[in-house]
Amino acid sequence: MLGRRPLVVILQQCRQYSSAPGFKPVPTLPNASLDMFRQHAFNQAMPALLPRQIFQGLPAVQKWFAEDSNPHAGATLNRSYLARYGSTIVPLEISHNDQFNRIEQPLSFFLECVYASSSTYRPRPSRYFSAYVPNARAIKQTKRSNEFFSAATITPPTARIYLAQAPVANLPHSLRADVPTPDIVLKAGQGDIYDSSIWLGQAPTYTPLHRDPNPNLFVQLAGTKIVRLFSPEVGRAIFAKVQEQIGGAASATMRGEEMMHGAERKALEDAVWNEQAAKLNTGFEAELETGDGMFIPKGWWHSIKGMGSGMTGSVSI
Incomplete structure (x- = not known):
């Protein structure tokens, strides 16, 4: 009171x-x-x-993230630190237009998706998403991006990945x-x-x-x-x-x-x-x-x- x-x-x-x-x-x-x-x-x-x-x-706050050299780019994941725990299974949400999938994968899977570094668009579906999001192909716009694009255009993202509701206890x-x-x-x-x-x-x-x-x-x-x-x-x-x-x-x-x-x-x-x-x-x-x-x-x-x-x-x- x-x-x-x-x-x-x-x-x-x-x-x-x-x-x-x-x-x-x-x-x-x-x-x-x-x-x-x-x-x-x-x-x-x-x-x-x-x-x-x-x-x-x-x-x-200090260990998981790092500021990008570009002041307008926001935070990035501290990949070298988090990769030590790459075998940890985490829940992921993958959304693609009106499709939605919740899966469990190693943390290394999430880190790879976020940091996909190829600068050219691939002619076949990404190995990361082909099993979960049909036609979500051609990864990478920047090293920080986890947006996946159609091979036909680089404008709208076709799939996104979100590590969501991962229990701290796990x-x-x-x-x-x-x-x-x-x-x-x-x-x-x-x-x-x-x-x-x-x-x-x-x-x-x-x-x-x-x-x-x-x-x-x-x-x-x-x-x-x-x-x-x-x-x-x-x-x-x-x-x-x-x-x-x-x-x-x-x-x-x-x-x-x-x-x-x-x-x-x-x-x-x-x-x-x-x-x-x-x-x-x-x-x-x-x-x-x-x-x-x-x-x-x-x-x-x-x-x-x-x-x-x-x-x-x-x-x-």
């Missing part, structure tokens, strides 16, 4: 970041003390940003140590620690509207992501409207691959990110950069976009 000091006073003291008309900025806590976090985020079940770049010192010990659980998560109380997961991919990236079964701390390891959040009631209403619109009957609690492609993916994106549609909803927005962390309460719906160029990386704890 906040006693006699209303929450609004605390929120007015916080720095706020938002750029979208109709969305409220997620408030930023003035400090990252356990008491501040408990009283004004965790116990209130309200989204909150921690002080900016508070996680800049995480080992993963990583080798050294990689797990690179993303330690912060004290505010360990000591906040109320329930077990939610399984931590990693996301790595070339911007732009996109995660459709969904909700998590537990509260989590979302930390940006590299690049920039914009997060839009909705309270449980508003999120359910958006989801129900989308299902009615597409004639669907998906469960709000059991989300599967249906939200990653086809009519549902497009309808969810329009409902959250289309400017006109978004004005009809009451939500929050935050832009996270390297080292930033945000608390997402249990049951709050959210959709996330990786922006800019270069690699993006995130961990939910």
